Amino acid sequence: MIPVLPVVTPTLPPATHTNVYRVGRMVFDVASPYPEEQARTLDWVLSSPVVVDTIVLTHHHADHTGGADALRASLRARGVSARILAHREAVLPFPVDATLGDGDRLETGEGSLTALHTPGHANGHLVFLAENGDCIAGDLVAGIGTILIAPPEGHLETYLSSLRRMLPLARRLYPAHGPDLPGEETLLQYLAHRAMRTEQVRKALSALAAQGRPQDPHSVAERVYNGIPGVDLEMAALQVSAILNWLGERHVG
Template sequence: MLVAGVLDTLLAGVHRIVAPNPSVMTGPGTNTYLLGNKRITVLDPGPAIPVHIEAIEAGVAQLGGVIERIVTTHTHPDHSPGAAALQARFKVPVIGAEIADDGHQDTSFAPTHGLSHDDCFDVDGGVLRAIHTPGHVGNHFCFFHEPSGTMFTGDHIMQGSTVVIIPPAGDMADYIASLRLLLNYPLKFLAPGHGTLIETPVEEVEGLIAHRQSREDKVWAALKDVQRGDLDALVRVAYQDVDEAIHPIAKLSLWAHLLKLEKESSAKQDNGQWELIS
């Protein structure tokens, strides 16, 4: 069971603190990871909730370490706002990729350094490698901790739930390609931004790819069945296996699937009405 504010050691040099922000979108809360034991990298500082910032500081003190840097997987408001508070307190670099605000971003995020694919950081003598994984959002990065074989997945992969893709910053084709990219690494564990450590990483990634393909097939079938319809009409068919209370959120991923089909010249839209291209 995940308990907010408690320092949990998951693997050698890998520690987790859960933020007190549970919700439908965040599950049990956002995971902040402390990497290393003496020279600590804070990965996803989470929301700027004072008790969470205090828990991070207490966790670092419990380890007997010092914060060396702060890195972020992306700039959604449940992942990056805590960076400013920690940076002000400890005067350490904040590293992450920026993106134009689409109404869903942390507008307070002001990194001291940008982030590029394959950037590497020394974490207590081990390598932490940045992996650009657009899809959930264009500035999303996963981080591969080479000593433990752990991929920190942010919102690219969540334990126990699929990820919502919100266009235009989110892109379904990019998301699926980024899932496939993870299979190029010698994965032993997935450490998600929400939920518990995943110990069957390859099966999890392959299962998510299959799930997205299955959902795309259902979107295709819905277009064929409805023939011409808007998101409200299509979500009732393509997501009939999902609780109707979740349909407002499901419509966002449905939109992302439709845009993917449009880019592939398989579907088209006119004034919000979607149909297959025969």
């Protein structure tokens, strides 16, 4: 088990929290922009048996990075030369102390982790793989809710490649939202789920065409996601857009 502190963040429902993980001297996704949650994160970090001096970010989204700058400042105020690391493509509203790339090894003091570039949900998305197959997964998968692939940044084929890449590597996935998950089983489920949705989108396109109706993302989403409780049709239309782009690329390519 990797020590984890779920903190309240402005994330996408049904998730309400983002997991902050700690391995040795490193904390991952210091996520909350809320002062009381930042104070809780600082207490948790300071209670660590090892001095934490490195904040690592899986990707640039605000529900993963909202507390990073504040924690760095709080640690520095306590004499710790804390630094923030993120992928070179991660665009952040605060300075990063060093950038990471695919294959970079992080020495945590409790074993090494390898950074693996796994884009598709976000540019510059990284996961961190331990030698025993434990994987800090960011938004590659989720223990609650779903992973939004929202164009133009979200790209379905790239995301599917990232899922496939992790299939033989991740024994256990530690996502940013919800509980940890079995690696292979979860990744296969995600691949199957996206294939199912793609098939549903294909069928919806045919049905709309047969009726002479527009085949825009909203119309497709209304058919595909109709009757699924709690679905936000705006989000669903974004997911459909990613699938339509993907189908278009496959048709051309």
